[in-house]
Amino acid sequence: MTGWVKIAGLGPGDEALVTPEVTAALAQATDVVGYIPYVARVADRAGLTLHASDNRVEIDRSQHALQMASEGKRVVVVSSGDPGVFAMAAAVFEAMENGPIEWRDIPVDVLPGITAMLAASARAGAPLGHDFCAINLSDNLKPWSLIEKRLRLAAQGDFAMAFYNPRSKSRPEGFVKTLEILREECEPERLILFARAVSRANEAIRISTLAEATPEMADMQTVVIVGSSLTRVIEREGAPIVYTPRFTLAEGQE
């Protein structure tokens, strides 16, 4: 068997953020599978078949990739950002574990990418410069009660936080509740960043506070970053810089 699967992260959008490792994998592939807008980022060429599929069919797509690899194809599964952060890697392994035992012999590699929260953090300064949590706010695959529990514990631990999938069209109330919980747990001046379409032509970074933030500031193309209690702003000409200091000792915490 010469087939393989590589689960590749395309980064947030800018081609200058795609690693050479991913570019090389795409050059070797016979087949590319993924969600429509991510497959659209892969240049078509002779000998390459593009298989674009809709959102929310991650397991079907994973089974398709593994099946093609078992038949000798060289398959790249594309994700935006990093494939291991709320993306396709876990879905492919779920499909492998629940599939035919022979699928476990397929060489599968995960090729890391620049995940959205780190691209967003870089654009704003360094808001994730100290301990932080990454939380998927979608309750498609987990109960809302668990999201709420994690939000409260992360706030009580004074972690900075990054939120993926903050606000879907079908369930916009989740992010309304998220802001309410954060306002209960944190001070009103706490910094919150809305980073939309980072590294793409329509990029927009908005700096706000919990007191002033509104649910409409986020959509599914937005990564939201909430600072820790120590996160600071440096005002200057042009965009301000937001960063979380490396130290907490000076603050005399505990």
Next chain:
Amino acid sequence: MTGWVKIAGLGPGDEALVTPEVTAALAQATDVVGYIPYVARVADRAGLTLHASDNRVEIDRSQHALQMASEGKRVVVVSSGDPGVFAMAAAVFEAMENGPIEWRDIPVDVLPGITAMLAASARAGAPLGHDFCAINLSDNLKPWSLIEKRLRLAAQGDFAMAFYNPRSKSRPEGFVKTLEILREECEPERLILFARAVSRANEAIRISTLAEATPEMADMQTVVIVGSSLTRVIEREGAPIVYTPRFTLAEGQE
């Protein structure tokens, strides 16, 4: 003034994981500053001056970079991994905030990179495939009590966790305590990964459980990843795969 500072992430070690954006910045630079082993990764060339400095002089190095940029130099500050994750970005902004007011006019960009925990996660499968925390276990710049608090809250929230700087030579007792705290908060079968020198020639990935883990499995070149209660292993020929499922609903949590 034509000078600038770019704070660039070199990724975990493999040149195939350096983004084209970072490669382009290094090609434009007049000066590169950073910790000795990271500067050693930058190829010398005519017109480029390399300034390698020792560990724990992050603020001196940042001031040097900003000073050179204020004099018109094009300065790249190199970090391993991502500069915004326990690396140089926060130090440069701290130096900017506390430095001469003119330094705020210097164009400063952060160029993201593949951070160690995501490179490690990719190598092992997808252990960070669901909500997770990143915690720096060094108590150089924060009190141990805060680290302990964050460890307990992260465990109570059933986050997966990634630990940076788990075990220094000068303070090895911190990681001993970390394992004790995790054993109090989590079940003995909880998966723990030790990923050393990921993507480099001496890479070593070790999969263990909290019951069997020993402090000596980690050093300062290791990223440690602790799974959530749902993190699983797929056994197969060669290295097993470790992944955290995308969903928790089937487990009936809460």
